[in-house]
Amino acid sequence: MSTESLRIVWIYPDLLSTYGDRGNMLILARRAADRGIPVETYEVRSDQRMPNSADIYLIGGGEDGPQALAAQRLLTDGGLHQAVNQGAAILSICAGYQLLGHSFYAKGAKCAGLGLLDITSDRGETRAVGELRGDIDPRLGLPPLTGFENHGGRTHLGAHAAPLARVTGGIGNDGQTEGAWAGKILGTYSHGPALARNPAIADLLLRWSTGADRLTPLDDTWSERLRNERLAATNAV
Amino acid sequence: MILTVWQLDVTFASGTLAGVTDGMPLIAKVATSVSKTAAALSRAAGRGDGSVIGGWIGLKIDPDLLAHLAAGRAVALVSGTNGKTTTTRLTAAAVGVLGRVATNSFGANMPTGHTSALAKEGHTPFAVLEVDEHYLAQVIDQTRPKVVALLNLSRDQLDRAKEVAMMAQLWKTTLAGHPDIRVVANADDPMVVWAAASSPQTTWFSAGQRWHDDSFVCPESGHPIERSGGDWWCTGCPLRRPRPQWVVEDEGVIDPRGDWHLVKLQLPGRVNIGNAATALAVAAEFGVRPIEALPRLSRVASIAGRYAQVDRDGRNIRLLLAKNPASWLEAFDMADQAPTLLSINARDPDGLDTSWLYDVDFSPLRDRPVLITGDRAFDLAVRLQVNHVPFRHVNSFDEALRSVPPGRLEVIANYTAFQDIRAELDRVN
Numbered sequence: 001m002s003t004e005s006l007r008i009v010w011i012y013p014d015l016l017s018t019y020g021d022r023g024n025m026l027i028l029a030r031r032a033a034d035r036g037i038p039v040e041t042y043e044v045r046s047d048q049r050m051p052n053s054a055d056i057y058l059i060g061g062g063e064d065g066p067q068a069l070a071a072q073r074l075l076t077d078g079g080l081h082q083a084v085n086q087g088a089a090i091l092s093i094c095a096g097y098q099l100l101g102h103s104f105y106a107k108g109a110k111c112a113g114l115g116l117l118d119i120t121s122d123r124g125e126t127r128a129v130g131e132l133r134g135d136i137d138p139r140l141g142l143p144p145l146t147g148f149e150n151h152g153g154r155t156h157l158g159a160h161a162a163p164l165a166r167v168t169g170g171i172g173n174d175g176q177t178e179g180a181w182a183g184k185i186l187g188t189y190s191h192g193p194a195l196a197r198n199p200a201i202a203d204l205l206l207r208w209s210t211g212a213d214r215l216t217p218l219d220d221t222w223s224e225r226l227r228n229e230r231l232a233a234t235n236a237v
Numbered sequence: 238m239i240l241t242v243w244q245l246d247v248t249f250a251s252g253t254l255a256g257v258t259d260g261m262p263l264i265a266k267v268a269t270s271v272s273k274t275a276a277a278l279s280r281a282a283g284r285g286d287g288s289v290i291g292g293w294i295g296l297k298i299d300p301d302l303l304a305h306l307a308a309g310r311a312v313a314l315v316s317g318t319n320g321k322t323t324t325t326r327l328t329a330a331a332v333g334v335l336g337r338v339a340t341n342s343f344g345a346n347m348p349t350g351h352t353s354a355l356a357k358e359g360h361t362p363f364a365v366l367e368v369d370e371h372y373l374a375q376v377i378d379q380t381r382p383k384v385v386a387l388l389n390l391s392r393d394q395l396d397r398a399k400e401v402a403m404m405a406q407l408w409k410t411t412l413a414g415h416p417d418i419r420v421v422a423n424a425d426d427p428m429v430v431w432a433a434a435s436s437p438q439t440t441w442f443s444a445g446q447r448w449h450d451d452s453f454v455c456p457e458s459g460h461p462i463e464r465s466g467g468d469w470w471c472t473g474c475p476l477r478r479p480r481p482q483w484v485v486e487d488e489g490v491i492d493p494r495g496d497w498h499l500v501k502l503q504l505p506g507r508v509n510i511g512n513a514a515t516a517l518a519v520a521a522e523f524g525v526r527p528i529e530a531l532p533r534l535s536r537v538a539s540i541a542g543r544y545a546q547v548d549r550d551g552r553n554i555r556l557l558l559a560k561n562p563a564s565w566l567e568a569f570d571m572a573d574q575a576p577t578l579l580s581i582n583a584r585d586p587d588g589l590d591t592s593w594l595y596d597v598d599f600s601p602l603r604d605r606p607v608l609i610t611g612d613r614a615f616d617l618a619v620r621l622q623v624n625h626v627p628f629r630h631v632n633s634f635d636e637a638l639r640s641v642p643p644g645r646l647e648v649i650a651n652y653t654a655f656q657d658i659r660a661e662l663d664r665v666n
Contacts, residue, residue, distance in 0.1 A: 014453045014461065018392070018400075023595030023623070030623050047461060063400055069459070130589070148590050192592030196619050222622055226615035 005038040006209055007054040011080070012046045015070045016096055019150070021060030023193025024091060024202075028056060031202050035216050046070065050079030055209040056089045059096030061151075061191050064106035067095040074099070074114055084116055089184035089208045091201070092117075093194055094151055097179065097187035104153065117187055118158035119180050124171075127152045132190050133234040134165030134178040142200045144168070145178065146230045147190020155180070155189075164188055169234035184208045197230055199223050261305050268299035269306065272356045289345050292352030303348055306355035307364065307380035310339070313519050314376060316368040316408075317388025317429070319564045321346060323504065324388060324512040325367035326540045331520035331530035337361040343541050347372050348379070363523070370404055374411040377418070384522045385412070386515055387422040387429045388444075391451045391563040392593065401428060401451045408432035421518045424481040427452040427462055427469060431476060440493075442518045443467065443481035444511025448563035483518045490514040490527070498527045503538045506571035542659040542666060551643035554662070558655045560587075562596040568649045569601040575645035577602060578637045579628075580611035580654035587652050594620040602626050608637045611654045634661045 010025045025041055032039040044050055046069065057080060062070070074080050084090065090100070098104040101119035104111055113121075132149040136142040145165045155173040157163060157180055164179030164186060165172070172178025172189050179188035186201065188194055195202040203215055261269070272295025295302045313332065315325045322342075329340040339358035341350045346367040355364060368376045370390070377385065387408065390401050405428040412420060413435035422433035424441040428451065433439050445467070452469075455462050460473025470477035482493040489499045490513065500513045513534050517527050539545035539556075547554045559568040579602075583589050591613050599621055607628040609617050614630055621628045631637045634657075638646070650658055659665055 019590065020592035020595030023592070023620075026595065026623050045461070063402070065402075065459070066454070148592065150590065192590070193595040196595070196616070196623075222615060222618040226619050229615055 005040045006032050006056070006206070008039065008041045008056045008058065009051060009054040010041065010043045011050070011057055011059040011096070012066075012070050012073070013043050013060075014045045014047075015066035016060045016062035018061045018063065019094075019192030021058070021093065021192055024058050024060070024093070024195045027193065027195040027199070028058075028202050028205065031199065031218065032206055034218055035206075037206070037210060046073050050074065050077045050083075052079045052082035052086065054083060054088060056091070056205050057083060059090065059092045059100070061094030061096060063095075067099055067104070068106040068109075068111050070096075071099040071104075071111055071113055075112065080114065081116070084183075084185070087184065089205050090116070090186065091195075091205060092185070092187040094149075094189055094191045097189065098153055098155065100185065100187060101155070102158075117180055117182060117185055118160035119155050119187070120158075121153045121155045123152055124154040128171035128189070130170055131230065131234040132167075132170035132172060132178065133231060134167045134169075134172060136165045137162055137181065140164075140181070140204065142198075142204060143227075144231060145188070145190060145201075146197045146227055146234065147188065147194050148192065149189045150191055151189055153189075197223070197227055262299075264299045265302055265305040268295040268302045269356045271295060271298060272302070272352060289347075289349045289353065291356060292345075292349035292354075295352050295356060296349060301379075303352045303355070303376075304379040304381075306352060310355075310361060310364045311523060312364045312366065312380045312382040313384040313386065313523070314366050314368045314373070314380065314382045315386045315388070315515075315519070316370050316373045317386075317423075318370065318391045318561065319567070320388050320508065320512050320515075321367045323509060323540050323543065324386065324515050325365055326537055327513055327516035327534050328386070328519045329365040330533040330537055331516045331525055332363050332365055332523055333533060334520070334525045334529045335523060336363060339364040341366055348376060351376060351380070365519075370408075373408060377411060377415060382418060384419045384421055384519050386519050387420065387433055388512075388515065389423055389426045389448075389563070390428040390432075391448050392561060392596070402456050405429070405432045405456055409435045412436040419522050421515065421522065423515075424479050425467065425469075427471075427476065427478075428456060430479060431456045434476075434479075439479075440483070440518055440522070441479045441481040442483035442511075442514050444485055444514055445507065448566060483514050485510050485514050490517060492517070492521075492527055496527075498531060500531065501535045503535065504540075504544050506567060508567040508570065539666060542655065542664075545659075545662075545665045547662045547665050549662070550638060552638055552641065552646045553644065554638075554646045554648060556655065556659065556662075556665070557647065557649045558652070559649050560652050562593050565597040565649070569599075572647040572649065573645055574605055575647050576606040576608065576641040577647040577649060578608045578610065578631075578634075579617060580609070580634075580648070580650035580658060581614060581617045582612040582651060582654040582657070583616075584612070584653045587654075591616040599624045599626045606641065608640065610634065610637060611650070611657075634658050 098121040100117040101113045104121040134145045161180040163177035272291040339361045341354035346369045409432040420436040455471035458474035484491045557568045559565040
């Protein structure tokens with residue numbers, strides 16, 4: 001952590017907050033506080049400067065117009081790039097995931113992304129809507145990913161990004177892989193409050209940011225029940 | 238099945254349709270008759286309330302049936318994300334001052350439902366129809382309404398519904414093409430104002446807007462919308478809150494002449510005073526004065542189970558429907574400080590995605606006993622935990638009933654969960 005409190009920034013909730021994206025900020029803050037880690041959360045709107053000194057940045061899903069606008073503003077602002085250079089972690093979701101790459105499509109036009117992840121995105125022939133499931137990269141040491149996806153994009157990974165997961169249900173990037181990660185940057189098509197079903201990813205972000213090897217276990221009875229129910233539901237499809 | 242309906246219809250049709258179908262083409266007469274018969278059969282078979290199937294069959298026989306049935310009636314349409322069913326019911330009650338009103342009071346708000354409602358009621362001088370947001374253009378084309386009321390637009394079932402801005406654009410284009418229609422619209426919702434301003438004939442009402450998350454950004458210019466008190470304006474273009482002619486104030490409504498009227502309702506919550514204000518504004522376009530309409534509004538007790546109260550085993554159960562983030566906030570406002578059961582499903586009519594749970598702040602429920610149930614109770618459990626709201630999970634409505642003391646039990650449920658509980662209570666209306 002760069003200061004005595006863990007600082008979490010939610011990027012542009014005025015543009016990118018379509019599917020309960022606030023949930024990820026609430027869950028991270030709750031899981032930090034439950035371990036006695038002081039935490040501060042900031043919602044940074046698109047007409048404000050992006051601070052470069054926070055520990056975790058969250059960027060969520062949205063429509064084409066707001067997505068293109070958010071990418072433009074983040075490129076002009078530069079604060080997020082500085083934060084990454086200083087070791088900040090990012091959790092990016094859907095539209096937010098796409099715009100971290102080299103390029104993406106919005107309203108039929110190719111748009112420049114932030115180039116923070118070695119990925120490019122284009123349009124699929126069909127919209128991917130439904131339960132999403134995958135086995136997460138073993139190097140991250142996490143249980144299976146479960147989520148709900150709703151996107152028209154397809155994402156292609158370059159050599160400097162690894163798939164977050166191998167798809168075992170749903171579409172993700174292309175039906176084979178889902179999401180991407182490199183360094184402390186995570187991206188996923190598991191939309192909205194992705195951390196609700198994947199508290200282990202929340203804890204990974206907290207470990208990255210605090211430098212702790214392990215965190216005090218929390219009572220995750222309800223999260224486990226939810227995970228088991230949703231993973232089984234994907235099986236049935 | 239179709240064949241059976243036709244056969245039955247031969248004996249059913251003759252005596253019942255005089256008046257309704259006078260002047261209609263033969264195919265429309267036949268379609269109307271079959272439509273009514275199918276609805277009656279559906280009800281008799283216990284398969285539903287007949288508010289969809291009749292219209293569906295009727296429209297199969299005559300695709301213009303809705304237009305034929307609407308012809309000759311003065312029609313008001315009511316659309317928006319939330320409050321449609323209640324506002325339609327209140328508006329029908331208010332317009333009822335002038336004569337008989339056909340209305341789709343079961344919330345069947347697509348053209349099949351409209352067709353059933355008009356066929357069932359026979360000839361009436363008036364019709365007040367609730368319209369699903371997506372179908373407004375089509376239903377305007379077919380029913381040629383005198384008045385269209387636009388309540389609000391917010392996120393609702395985004396895994397398949399159109400986005401809020403796209404819906405507003407659709408309305409805007411539709412209304413620009415019908416300058417003869419009087420539009421009664423909510424001055425407090427920037428999306429609605431933007432859409433309605435394309436009409437040359439608008440009446441604005443102010444019913445308040447608790448939910449702002451879908452109107453941070455101006456649909457015209459893309460600039461942020463600023464708010465202060467009840468006012469709002471775009472920081473980058475001339476779009477701003479119009480001055481409303483009908484305003485909710487305290488427990489009443491101020492009319493365009495400046496007179497304040499006490500609104501006494503059996504329905505709970507400030508949101509329903511807003512719905513009543515809308516109903517009064519629409520009825521006024523038909524020539525109904527508030528003072529005539531208000532006694533009728535006060536007699537409305539529940540709407541297709543919404544707000545219904547049922548006494549069972551010493552518990553007074555009240556049913557509140559909450560379908561999306563904006564309507565959950567309204568439900569918390571209406572619910573008494575009493576044990577509260579929350580039930581969540583994610584079946585087709587609800588939308589399959591439960592992400593919206595994180596758009597709702599459940600903290601108003603912290604200091605009361607909370608029970609949770611439904612297909613997606615675990616999603617809700619995790620959400621409540623993050624929100625510091627203690628809860629207990631129950632496996633059924635009966636278990637919920639047994640685990641609260643005698644007295645009031647508030648039930649807040651989303652669409653199919655609400656219907657499940659309503660079925661347990663013998664389809665209470």
